[in-house]
Amino acid sequence: LLNIIVTEVLRNPRRHYSQWLFVSVASYFYLVSWQFSQFTIIITIMVVYFFHTIELIKPLPMLLILFGCCLGFANCLVSMFANRMMMTSYLAGCLIAMFLMYVTLENIFNWLPPPFNKSIQAAFIVLSTMAAKMELSNWLGTEEDTHVYNILRSKFTNFTDFDTKLYTCADEYDFLPRKTILQLSQTFLIPLVSVVVGAVGSNTITKIKKHIFDSVKNGTELLPRMWQEVDPGIMYNIAMLIAYFVLSWLIMRLKLFMTPQLCIVAALVTSKKYFKFMNKKEVFYATMALILAVMTVKGARNIQDQRSHRGQYRNPGLEELLVWVETETTPQSVFAGTMPTMANLMLSTRRPIVNHPHYETAEVRRRTKIVYSVFSRRKPQVVYDGLLKLQVNYLVLDEKWCFRSSKPGCSMLDL
Structure with a gap:
């Protein structure tokens, strides 16, 4: 929907509030629906600004889209009660960089000879987006989306860590x-x-x-x-x-x-x-x-x-576990284990858990790493002390996870 609206604004820009309002509404619903949507909106903004720098479009459509995305982002922050991950996102840095460039620096860079001036503008926007994002993160003291940067970093370098491997070892992130x-x-x-x-x-x-x-x-x-x-x-x-x-x-x-x-x-x-x-x-x-x-x-x-794929999901082992948890433990018992199992356990039994698949906060990533240390070569006492600090009463171990490996370097020991 956002791409359709942006296409229409680029083709037929009008000095009317309806166009930037449509952009803001579409970007708002897009942002609140999925956290990674910020990256495609960043691409949209940068493509539109690039068209502006090479004079493929006039300033009006660029400003309509930029202002609409900014308003949608602001409404998203309000709806999410000033979510820190969104406040320190790359999109926030990109919007700051764009307004800084257009309002104060564009006329200065245009004094340089083409195409050198266009190259400088593009490099400045990318670098200032990164710098603004880092400054916002340092100012608010948050590391909620560092794993996103690390995933991208691992694609171009040999960098790897526990959080990155949890993603890249899955086919979906390969x-x-x-x-x-x-x-x-x-x-x-x-x-x-x-x-x-x-x-x-x-x-x-x-x-x-x-x-x-x-x-x-x-x-x-x-x-x-x-x-x-x-x-x-x-x-x-x-x-x-x-x-x-x-x-x-x-x-x-x-x-x-x-x-x-x-x-x-x-x-x-x-x-x-x-x-x-x-x-x-x-x-x-x-x-x-x-x-x-x-x-x-x-x-x-x-x-x-x-349409030929038919069948019924059956997991007798998980069903037995859930029945045992319901009948043999108290509602206050705290559980730890692999993320998929913990999600099922919490939804089916409503028991407290210390880690779950919503992996987008630094605290959950820290807890998950402590829980998954049970699959490592660490001393049992070190693992036990870590779980004790999390106030875990029960640790759920799935035997198949101990030796599973979807691809080379992706076994639990490698993680």
Whole structure:
């Protein structure tokens, strides 16, 4: 929804409160729904500001989107009762950096010769976002989202720690597997998007070249004349597709952004602006029918395969554990164990637990590391003392966790 609104603002900006209000409402609901949404909003803001710096868009749409995201962020803080993780987020740092750049520094940097001035602006925004985020964290004394930075750091370096491995050892947080690319190619989605991006790129480059030659010939200013016939809405969606692909490659779980965006960009195949041979009705309908037929071959099989998955979840061991906890322990008994088991135990028996899968606070990460030390090579007394400090009455050990390893370097001893 946010991308649809941003696309409309880029295409048809108006000096009316409705546009930034729509952006703020969409960004608000997006932020309160999922904590990682801040990173895609950061990408949106940076892409829009980049379009502004190269004069693809005027200041108005950039300010509408920036102000709308800022208002949505402020409302999110109010709804979350000034949540410290959100207050010290990278999004907060990005908004500070953007307003600092636009209000005070942009005119200064524009004195520098292009394209050097644009490069300096981009570098300043990235560095000032990081600096503002670090200063906010130090000022409020919080480390709630350090694990997010460490996950990204582990993707580019050999860095690893307990919290990072808990994430990266799961397939969802590993790199995007080749199987996903193959499956998307078999449904003809990636080939179709490649054709669309190629057509849009060819059309855009042709128009840019034409305006460059005209500017040189007439001695007129190159920017913003160069972008006169370029649709910023389409450029935005292609830029977001590239960003989502990079995010998905780093963290497989984020393909939930990439796949819908692939479908959105693929829809441009119906545009007669980029595929002029489809101006005739007969050719247009024949081409659409052919594309749908090719995509349906694998697509129908995928749907049938998903619908064929049937069964009932059964875990007798867990059921016996929950019955034992209900009948043999008091409601005040405190439990510790692996995070999935603790989540089931708390929801089914309402017994107090010291660690759970909501891993986004520094305190929960600290407790989980102490509990998981039972799988380590530490001395029993050290492990016992740690659990005693957490006031644990019962420790739930699942035998299969002792020797489990989803991939090399991911056994409990390695963690």
